[in-house]
Structures are given as C-alpha cells and as structure tokens.
C-alpha cells in the first residue's frame with residue numbers, strides 16, 4: 497500500500513510538465529557552460545545522459561574526459577584500453593595509433609604501432625566508426641551542404 501503510493505509519486509515527478517523542470521537542458525549549460533561551441537556542448541551533455549542509460553563509451557561522438565569531439569582526442573593515451581581492446585592490438589599487445597586527416601573528407605585510419613596492421617577487432621571497429629561519426633558530426637555543423645558521401 498505504502499509502496500504503491502511512493503511509485504505513483506515518482507511517476508508524477510517524471511511526467512511533470514513544470515516549465516522550471518529543465519534539468520536535461522541545463523546540464524549542457526552547467527557542465528559545458530564554458531565551451532564556445534554550443535552545438536558540441538549540447539551533444540556532449542546528450543551523450544553523457546545516454547551513457548548513463550547504457551550507451552557505450554565508444555559509441556559516443558564526443559569525449560567527456562577531454563570535452564571535445566572524439567576524433568580530436570582519440571590519439572591520447574587515455575583512450576587506449578587493453579581491457580576492452582579499444583585502440584589495442586591483441587597480437588602485439590601494444591597500442592594502436594590513430595591517424596586523423598581532418599583536411600578534405602576527414603579520413604580515419606588505425607594501425608598497430610608494432611606490426612603496422614589494423615587489428616580488425618570489434619573494439620577497433622567501434623573506434624573507427626566513432627571517429628567517423630565524430631568527424632561528420634563536427635563538419636555537419638560547419639558546412640552548409642547537407643551530406644557528403646565519402647567514397648570508400
């Protein structure tokens with residue numbers, strides 16, 4: 497009886513249409529209030545929220561650690577993870593380097609710092625995909641053109 501009353505109260509809070517209830521909007525202005533790129537700030541905040549609900553870190557196009565687009569900081573050592581295999585060559589047990597060509601179409605390439613190959617693992621494919629998403633998301637805000645399809 498008491499429990500039911502509590503959950504009903506909870507429901508009322510979630511479905512509240514109170515105009516002052518702007519928690520999801522203000523997280524972008526509070527946490528990323530100092531970022532000049534407001535589009536980046538709102539995507540960062542949205543992906544922070546999505547991550548709390550199960551979005552994996554490498555499905556993000558932004559980085560909460562470095563507060564930027566993922567491709568801008570993916571080369572940082574902190575983004576190497578032997579545990580999950582991201583930016584990691586399981587054969588050589590060493591980090592995978594990332595080459596981002598931001599000019600032109602903005603291509604992303606991975607290669608192992610030891611064997612020179614791209615270790616084709618699920619984790620490394622996630623890194624590639626996330627960087628490409630990040631690049632196109634950044635460019636989408638800068639270009640007037642709707643879409644440019646990379647010839648790959």
Ligand SMILES: [Zn+2]
Pocket residue numbers: 559560561562563566569570572575
């Ligand atoms: Zn980062």
Ligand SMILES: [Zn+2]
Pocket residue numbers: 585587588589608609610611612613615
């Ligand atoms: Zn290797």
